[in-house]
Amino acid sequence: xxxxxIIDDEPLARSIVKEYxxxxxxxxxxxxCNDGFEGIKxxxxxxxxxxxxxxxxPKINGFEMLELIENPPAVIxxxxxxxxxxxxxxxxxxxxxxxxxxxxxxxxxILKYQPHQSTEPLQNVMETAAQSVLQQNxxxxxxxxxxxxxxxxxxxxxxxxxxxxxxxxxxxxxxxxRTMNFFEQSLIAYHFARVHRSYIVNTQLITRIEAxxxxxxxxxxxxxxxxxxxxxxxxKLKETLGI
Amino acid sequence: xxxSILSDKRLRIFFTAWWLVWILxxxxxxxxxNVDNIHAISDSIISNVLLATCGFFISNNMKYYxxxxxxxxxxxxxxxxxxxxxxxxxxxxxxxFLKEGDPYIDVIHQSWGIRFGAGFLLISSMSMFxxxxxSQQEQREQDSRKTETERLSKEAELFKLRQQLQPHFLFxxxxxxxxxxxxxxxxxxxxxxxxxxxxxxxxxxxxxxWNTLEEELQYxxxxxxxxxxxxxxxxxxxxxxxxxxxxxxLPVLLLQPVVENAIKFGLYDTTDEVLIRIEATEEHRNLxxxxxxxxxxxxxxxxKGTGFGLSxxxxxxxxxxxRHDLLFTNKDNKYFITTILIPQIV
Numbered sequence: 001x002x003x004x005x006i007i008d009d010e011p012l013a014r015s016i017v018k019e020y021x022x023x024x025x026x027x028x029x030x031x032x033c034n035d036g037f038e039g040i041k042x043x044x045x046x047x048x049x050x051x052x053x054x055x056x057x058p059k060i061n062g063f064e065m066l067e068l069i070e071n072p073p074a075v076i077x078x079x080x081x082x083x084x085x086x087x088x089x090x091x092x093x094x095x096x097x098x099x100x101x102x103x104x105x106x107x108x109x110i111l112k113y114q115p116h117q118s119t120e121p122l123q124n125v126m127e128t129a130a131q132s133v134l135q136q137n138x139x140x141x142x143x144x145x146x147x148x149x150x151x152x153x154x155x156x157x158x159x160x161x162x163x164x165x166x167x168x169x170x171x172x173x174x175x176x177x178r179t180m181n182f183f184e185q186s187l188i189a190y191h192f193a194r195v196h197r198s199y200i201v202n203t204q205l206i207t208r209i210e211a212x213x214x215x216x217x218x219x220x221x222x223x224x225x226x227x228x229x230x231x232x233x234x235x236k237l238k239e240t241l242g243i
Numbered sequence: 244x245x246x247s248i249l250s251d252k253r254l255r256i257f258f259t260a261w262w263l264v265w266i267l268x269x270x271x272x273x274x275x276x277n278v279d280n281i282h283a284i285s286d287s288i289i290s291n292v293l294l295a296t297c298g299f300f301i302s303n304n305m306k307y308y309x310x311x312x313x314x315x316x317x318x319x320x321x322x323x324x325x326x327x328x329x330x331x332x333x334x335x336x337x338x339x340f341l342k343e344g345d346p347y348i349d350v351i352h353q354s355w356g357i358r359f360g361a362g363f364l365l366i367s368s369m370s371m372f373x374x375x376x377x378s379q380q381e382q383r384e385q386d387s388r389k390t391e392t393e394r395l396s397k398e399a400e401l402f403k404l405r406q407q408l409q410p411h412f413l414f415x416x417x418x419x420x421x422x423x424x425x426x427x428x429x430x431x432x433x434x435x436x437x438x439x440x441x442x443x444x445x446x447x448x449x450x451x452x453w454n455t456l457e458e459e460l461q462y463x464x465x466x467x468x469x470x471x472x473x474x475x476x477x478x479x480x481x482x483x484x485x486x487x488x489x490x491x492x493l494p495v496l497l498l499q500p501v502v503e504n505a506i507k508f509g510l511y512d513t514t515d516e517v518l519i520r521i522e523a524t525e526e527h528r529n530l531x532x533x534x535x536x537x538x539x540x541x542x543x544x545x546x547k548g549t550g551f552g553l554s555x556x557x558x559x560x561x562x563x564x565x566r567h568d569l570l571f572t573n574k575d576n577k578y579f580i581t582t583i584l585i586p587q588i589v
Contacts, residue, residue: 009474009477009510010415010418010419010473010474010475011474011475012418012419012422012423012472012473012475013415013418013419013422015422015426016418016421016422016425019422019425019426034514035514037514038514056411056511057511058510058511058512058513058514059511059512059513059514059539080410080411080414080415080418098414099414099415099417099418099421100414100417100418100420100421101418
């Protein structure tokens with residue numbers, strides 16, 4: 001028996017999945033959730049095998065929710081219309097259902113999930129999902145048991161920390177399991193520059209750039225932070241600042 | 244193609260009078276130099292009729308070819324040439340008209356200088372007049388084409404802005420209906436009707452630009468009922484207005500997208516129940532609409548400008564009223580407030 005959870009903020013959207021599930025006797029619906037917060041809690045408690053996940057939901061969307069779960073279960077996305085998501089799903093092996101969907105289409109999606117599968121395609125979808133999250137110009141992090149939504153413009157800088165990236169804001173420092181390269185690429189549209197192998201800085205906060213030893217510089221932020229700038233980082237910084 | 248000068252009745256009368264004056268003038272001048280009646284009359288008539296004909300040809304020619312570059316040189320050369328031809332034609336005609344040996348033939352020959360001068364003066368002024376007249380006509384046509392194009396593109400833009408139907412809304416509504424067909428077919432049918440009425444409203448061609456508040460509120464109600472089916476008890480709405488406000492006018496389909504924006508903002512920014520408040524009041528004889536939705540200042544995404552939903556409304560208001568200050572937003576700790584002023588110009 002596989003455990004199933006539905007996460008969708010619209011009651012009728014949940015009810016149709018519930019109805020379609022009735023003919024699948026090997027699947028047991030163990031919970032229904034209204035939003036992402038509830039979703040995270042319930043997934044951690046009940047450890048389902050499969051979830052049906054809407055993308056547009058209150059507070060945090062489906063992608064953001066997935067990002068915050070350690071070992072996410074298999075996911076079938078149910079969404080109405082999301083150009084970006086559709087593109088992401090089509091390139092990956094994960095299934096998605098476009099609302100409104102038929103019973104036949106639903107059954108097909110379930111069939112795909114019957115065999116126990118590797119989580120590799122999910123990794124792919126996570127990458128694209130994360131990109132979509134950044135399209136919303138915010139980053140979602142876990143702060144102990146709390147979930148924090150950090151608007152991109154409130155980030156001072158990012159610092160590499162082994163497998164994690166430290167996100168430094170006025171309210172403190174948060175860790176996120178992502179690569180520096182990932183942030184460098186996705187934050188470039190928001191006036192961030194990778195000034196150093198280990199630092200990405202919000203260029204809008206820069207008050208001064210100082211020369212420091214040979215071939216290297218320092219940037220000063222209006223928050224008081226001082227960060228090293230490498231030679232190649234200085235070139236990128238100049239490009240971002242348009243000088 | 245431009246109209247010919249003579250298509251204007253007032254100008255036809257004017258030209259007739261003008262040439263009669265010239266005939267009379269030439270007759271008087273000839274009389275003063277002791278020319279007898281028969282010669283004076285025939286000379287005046289023949290000269291001026293020929294001149295008028297030349298003028299007509301020049302002006303008609305400009306109807307098909309309007310010189311652009313070098314237009315003043317064109318007038319000079321054409322006027323000189325035509326004047327010369329006119330003089331030859333005039334002498335030819337007089338020669339045909341008069342008996343051989345008539346001493347008046349010599350008078351005509353001897354007065355070629357003054358005749359050429361007068362002919363050149365008249366022909367060049369006629370050319371100038373035609374040139375100005377046709378240029379002006381052309382300009383006017385260009386202007387009207389331009390204003391027409393501008394009007395069309397403005398209308399197209401307004402239509403497009405009005406029609407921005409959110410695909411999310413449509414597909415989610417269809418999904419709700421799909422769910423209801425199993426559990427509550429009667430309600431599903433009802434929702435299909437509401438959705439159809441709503442869609443018909445958005446597809447309505449721009450027969451009219453304005454609606455009364457009453458009509459807009461009815462349309463809004465349709466939308467809200469659909470949304471309430473989708474979101475269930477999470478969505479609460481409150482609409483406040485005064486009976487006598489119902490006659491006030493506002494642009495078609497303006498209210499619904501504003502409320503849609505508020506609902507989206509409200510519903511996706513909190514997990515609690517959401518109350519959307521819509522209030523219509525009168526302010527300085529303008530219609531003032533205030534839409535209030537709750538939001539969470541801590542986690543709310545930093546909105547770029549006023550957000551897409553509202554920026555298209557702003558654009559519409561600008562196209563209609565040429566004012567940028569008709570839509571503004573502000574927020575306090577709990578509520579995001581959108582205010583719209585609609586000038587009552589009709």
